Amino acid sequence: xxxxxxxxxxxxxxxxxxxxxxxxxxxxxxxxxxxxxxxxxxxxxxxxxxxxxxxxxxxxxxxxxxxxxxxxxxxxxxxxxxxxxxxxxxxxxxxxxxxxxxxxxxxxxxxxxxxxxxxxxxxxxxxxxxxxxxxxxxxxxxxxxxxxxxxxxxxxxxxxxxxxxxxxxxxxxxxxxxxxxxxxxxxxxxxxxxxxxxxxxxxxxxxxxxxxxxxxxxxxxxxxxxxxxxxxxxxxxxxxxxxxxxxxxxxxxxxxxxxxxxxxxxxxxxxxxxxxxxxxxxxxxxxxxxxxxxxxxxxxxxxxxxxxxxxxxxxxxxxxxxxxxxxxxxxxxxxxxxxxxxxxxxxxxxx
Amino acid sequence: xxxxxxxxxxxxxxxxxxxxxxxxxxxxxxxxxxxxxxxxxxxxxxxxxxxxxxxxxxxxxxxxxxxxxxxxxxxxxxxxxxxxxxxxxxxxxxxxxxxxxxxxxxxxxxxxxxxxxxxxxxxxxxxxxxxxxxxxxxxxxxxxxxxxxxxxxxxxxxxxxxxxxxxxxxxxxxxxxxxxxxxxxxxxxxxxxxxxxxxxxxxxxxxxxxxxxxxxxxxxxxxxxxxxxxxxxxxxxxxxxxxxxxxxxxxxxxxxxxxxxxxxxxxxxxxxxxxxxxxxxxxxxxxxxxxxxxxxxxxxxxxxxxxxxxxxxxxxxxxxxxxxxxxxxxxxxxxxxxxxxxxxxxxxxxxxxxxxxxxxxxxxxxxxxxxxxxxx
Numbered sequence: 081x082x083x084x085x086x087x088x089x090x091x092x093x094x095x096x097x098x099x100x101x102x103x104x105x106x107x108x109x110x111x112x113x114x115x116x117x118x119x120x121x122x123x124x125x126x127x128x129x130x131x132x133x134x135x136x137x138x139x140x141x142x143x144x145x146x147x148x149x150x151x152x153x154x155x156x157x158x159x160x161x162x163x164x165x166x167x168x169x170x171x172x173x174x175x176x177x178x179x180x181x182x183x184x185x186x187x188x189x190x191x192x193x194x195x196x197x198x199x200x201x202x203x204x205x206x207x208x209x210x211x212x213x214x215x216x217x218x219x220x221x222x223x224x225x226x227x228x229x230x231x232x233x234x235x236x237x238x239x240x241x242x243x244x245x246x247x248x249x250x251x252x253x254x255x256x257x258x259x260x261x262x263x264x265x266x267x268x269x270x271x272x273x274x275x276x277x278x279x280x281x282x283x284x285x286x287x288x289x290x291x292x293x294x295x296x297x298x299x300x301x302x303x304x305x306x307x308x309x310x311x312x313x314x315x316x317x318x319x320x321x322x323x324x325x326x327x328x329x330x331x332x333x334x335x336x337x338x339x340x341x342x343x344x345x346x347x348x349x350x351x352x353x354x355x356x357x358x359x360x361x362x363x364x365x366x367x368x369x370x371x372x373x374x375x376x377x378x379x380x381x382x383x384x385x386x387x388x389x390x391x392x393x394x395x396x397x398x399x400x401x402x403x404x405x406x407x408x409x410x411x412x413x414x415x416x417x418x419x420x421x422x423x424x425x426x427x428x429x430x431x
Numbered sequence: 432x433x434x435x436x437x438x439x440x441x442x443x444x445x446x447x448x449x450x451x452x453x454x455x456x457x458x459x460x461x462x463x464x465x466x467x468x469x470x471x472x473x474x475x476x477x478x479x480x481x482x483x484x485x486x487x488x489x490x491x492x493x494x495x496x497x498x499x500x501x502x503x504x505x506x507x508x509x510x511x512x513x514x515x516x517x518x519x520x521x522x523x524x525x526x527x528x529x530x531x532x533x534x535x536x537x538x539x540x541x542x543x544x545x546x547x548x549x550x551x552x553x554x555x556x557x558x559x560x561x562x563x564x565x566x567x568x569x570x571x572x573x574x575x576x577x578x579x580x581x582x583x584x585x586x587x588x589x590x591x592x593x594x595x596x597x598x599x600x601x602x603x604x605x606x607x608x609x610x611x612x613x614x615x616x617x618x619x620x621x622x623x624x625x626x627x628x629x630x631x632x633x634x635x636x637x638x639x640x641x642x643x644x645x646x647x648x649x650x651x652x653x654x655x656x657x658x659x660x661x662x663x664x665x666x667x668x669x670x671x672x673x674x675x676x677x678x679x680x681x682x683x684x685x686x687x688x689x690x691x692x693x694x695x696x697x698x699x700x701x702x703x704x705x706x707x708x709x710x711x712x713x714x715x716x717x718x719x720x721x722x723x724x725x726x727x728x729x730x731x732x733x734x735x736x737x738x739x740x741x742x743x744x745x746x747x748x749x750x751x752x753x754x755x756x757x758x759x760x761x762x763x764x765x766x767x768x769x770x771x772x773x774x775x776x777x778x779x780x781x782x783x784x785x786x787x788x789x790x791x792x793x794x795x796x797x798x799x800x801x802x803x804x805x806x807x
Contacts, residue, residue, distance in 0.1 A: 101441035101466055107738070109441065109466070118465050126453055130444060132738060135696065138790055140735055142783060149779035152754075156773025163765035367478045374482070396501035403493035410486020411547055414479050421476075 105131045170219045177212045181205050199246040206237040206249060210256070227263035230256055245305040251314065254291050258284060258318075278337050281326040285344060288319045296360070309362065316352070316365055320372040323348050327376045331383050349373050363421050370413050381405055441466065480546050487550035495558055504562070512566030519559030520583075526552035527591045549593055556587075556596055560603065573614040577607040594647045601651030609659060621663065622676040625722075628652045629684055636691070653730065653742060657749045660723035664756045674722055681725035682717045688729045692736040704789075723753035 107128055114124040161168075161176070184205035191198035210233045216222075217229060234256045241253045261283055269275045292315045298306030326341025352369040356362045385398045385405075445462065448454045454462075498504045498515075505511040526548055533545075560583065567575040580603045587600055605624060612620045632652050635645055663672055686709065693699075716725050727750040734742035761768055 101445065101463065103440060105439050105441045105444040112469070113462060113465065116465060116469075118461055123448075123453065123458075127444060127448065130447055131439065135735065135738075137692075137696065137698075137735075138786065141786060144731070145779050145783035145786070149776045149783060151751075152776030152779065153773050154776075156769045156771075156776060159765055159769035159772065163769065363476065364478060367476075367482070371482060392500050392502065396497040396503075399493055399497035399500065403490045403497065406493060407486050407490035407551075410482055410489075414482050414486075414547075417479055417482075421479075 107131055173215050173219060174212075177208060177215055181208045181212065184208060193244060193246075199244055199249065202240055202244050203246065203249045203252065206240055206252065209233060209236050225263070225267045227260055227267050230260035230263060234260055247305055247308060247311045251311050254288070254315070257287065261287060276337060277329070278326060278335075278341055281322045281341055282344065285319050285322045285326075285348075288315050288322070291315050292319065299360075309364070313362075313364055313368065317368055319348060320352075320368055324372045324376055328379045331376070331380050345372075345376065357420065363417065366420065367417055370417055374409055374413050378406060378409060381409075483546045484550050487547060488554055491551065491554035491558065506565060507569070509566045509569045512562045512569070516559045516561075516563030516566060519555045519562065520587075521559075523552040523556035523559060524587070524590060526555070527593060527596070531592055549595075553593065553596055553599075556591070557599065560600075564607075573607075573611040577604070577611045580604045580607040588648075589644075594643065597644075597647035598651050601648045602655055605652075605655035605659065609662075618672045619676075621659065621672065622680070625656060625659065625677050625680055628656050629680055633687070650741065653745065656726060657723070657730070657745065660721070660726055661749065661752065661756070664721055664723055664753065664760065666756075666760060677722035678717050678720075678725065681722040681729065682713055685712065685716070685725050685729040685732075688733045688736075692732060695736065721753060721757050723749070724757060727753055 105127075110119065110124055110127045110131060113119040113127075114121065119127065165173070184201045188198045188201035188205065191201065193199055193202065210229070213229045213233055213236075217224060217226075234253060237253060237256075241249055244250075262280065265275065265280045265283070269279075292312060295306055295312040295315060299312075323341060323345040326338055327345040329335065330338035330342045349369055349372065352365060356365040356369070382402055385402050386395070390398075445454075445459055449456070449459055495504075499506065504515050530545055530548055530552070560580075563579060563583070564576050567579045571578075580600075584600045584604050588597060591597065591600075605628060608624055609621070612618070612624065629652075632649060635649050660677070663674065716728075727746050730742055731746035731750065734740075734746050758768055758772055761771070763771075
């Protein structure tokens with residue numbers, strides 16, 4: 081395993097290949113060259129032909145009519161069933177949903193999970209499982225808590241998630257799991273006074289951190305379906321969100337039990353900084369981390385400056401100072417990020 | 432490890448042009464030298480710009496709160512709001528003019544500073560406009576704010592070079608006009624407002640005035656028309672206002688857009704097809720639909736033709752909203768509505784089939800070309 085795994089993005093080309101003009105060739109750049117007299121009109125047209133795909137009106141109108149027509153037909157069907165839902169017998173309801181699941185599964189099988197359309201049908205089947213459980217709960221009025229629906233849903237579709245090799249389905253499953261944890265906390269633990277909001281945030285952070293670790297293990301092992309960046313950024317954003325919430329709670333409510341969240345938050349920020357600067361450079365992830373730190377820091381400063389009740393003049397002076405601090409901190413953070421972005425990928429820096 | 436497909440860069444373009452002998456090395460050097468001196472500001476990723484923008488706006492709002500709490504600005508006084516409004520706008524103009532003249536920093540640093548100071552100036556200008564509007568409303572009511580917004584838009588248009596400022600300034604004018612019309616309760620004037628905005632758009636497009644200066648005006652007119660139709664279609668409004676005049680205007684716009692796109696792309700529409708399709712369009716859309724739906728269809732066609740992603744996004748956003756409100760407002764049971772919705776969908780799919788059969792050869796050629804280029 082290499083020491084560093086640079087992620088090449090539009091803003092971070094590898095140092096030995098840095099060419100100044102690696103940014104996307106947009107029509108606006110070509111037009112500005114033409115306007116400045118650098119490119120003649122025939123040259124501009126030639127450059128635009130290379131940069132822009134030729135307009136395919138038939139393809140566009142075909143897709144537009146297909147999408148809108150199909151969406152309207154599906155909407156009409158959904159509204160029809162919504163209107164007649166109460167009048168329908170329970171078996172009709174089950175047959176409808178189960179038919180949807182079976183058709184989606186068969187279609188996914190026929191198309192194959194190598195194709196994106198096959199994966200999308202498997203995703204549809206997974207979502208319909210949730211619909212089925214909801215209908216089941218509605219028809220039989222079992223009195224079960226809704227967290228059980230989400231727990232059952234996540235267990236039932238786990239097999240499909242594992243074989244699908246589809247990031248969107250994996251993220252959907254993770255979202256269902258997060259909701260299940262929250263609902264369990266809200267419906268079982270809180271009424272019995274067993275736990276606090278802090279415990280919920282810690283649990284969700286640990287759960288999503290495990291998911292993040294899994295995502296990166298997959299990337300290190302070069303598993304293709306885990307190769308994209310959007311999913312781990314989304315998971316990272318959720319972790320930072322939960323921990324930021326906890327840190328802010330500690331600052332604002334001064335609750336001792338929340339100190340663990342503050343410590344976890346600091347650890348997350350330090351860990352994110354180290355990992356995404358030195359191990360697997362990703363400016364978007366570093367920016368998320370910087371944004372979370374800025375939010376917590378400014379909450380701390382704001383709480384310090386604005387907490388005391390005073391006369392209007394004093395409050396307005398403190399607000400003014402706080403406004404200056406907000407602008408200064410945000411600008412400083414972006415300046416540091418921008419300096420970081422200009423660093424060559426793969427080098428270690430002591431300062 | 433490259434984790435996503437590299438975009439087609441300027442470097443790639445220069446390489447391709449050199450290899451095909453379209454340009455020589457001297458021309459390549461000129462292009463490089465120009466782009467090194469004038470790099471596009473998008474070198475700063477959008478998420479970093481977002482932090483700058485949030486910081487600037489938050490700070491400025493806090494400053495305004497500070498001024499308000501300290502009673503330095505009295506929001507109920509014409510003189511206080513007007514004086515501070517003028518002060519804020521003047522400071523904003525000063526910032527913008529300073530930015531325009533700034534020469535001493537390197538291009539990338541200028542971009543970051545430019546983003547920050549242009550946001551500060553924008554916030555000051557927005558606050559200044561709001562204070563002036565509050566002040567003028569106190570003294571002159573709704574006609575006054577329309578005249579003020581128009582005067583500010585025209586006065587600041589050339590003075591302030593920032594596109595977002597121009598856009599917001601131009602957008603304010605129709606909204607103050609709407610406020611005036613609603614205050615006077617003369618709903619027919621809405622159609623005149625739509626007509627004027629469409630006339631401005633036609634002028635800009637017909638004269639091919641598409642440079643950076645007037646694009647914000649174009650966008651402001653488009654968005655204000657869409658938002659106006661959206662407001663007029665809301666359930667509380669739509670029963671009271673006759674929308675037929677705007678329907679007629681929008682059908683004319685849609686026809687014009689289709690003909691313009693056909694002419695620009697070299698399509699020759701057969702007369703019979705034109706009469707059938709045009710006639711169906713007028714009957715179905717003109718009489719049975721709403722101006723919002725027609726406007727968003729025209730916008731989608733125009734956006735595709737002009738490759739404008741912002742307009743495309745606007746069309747994609749507003750079109751389902753207009754469809755939803757149209758069906759929501761229908762005075763019938765849900766099962767009848769569901770039949771009409773599904774029926775509309777079938778009509779569209781039927782029209783798609785017609786196009787496929789009518790232009791089968793062209794579509795097959797396109798499909799083969801896509802396959803050979805490996806796009807499928």
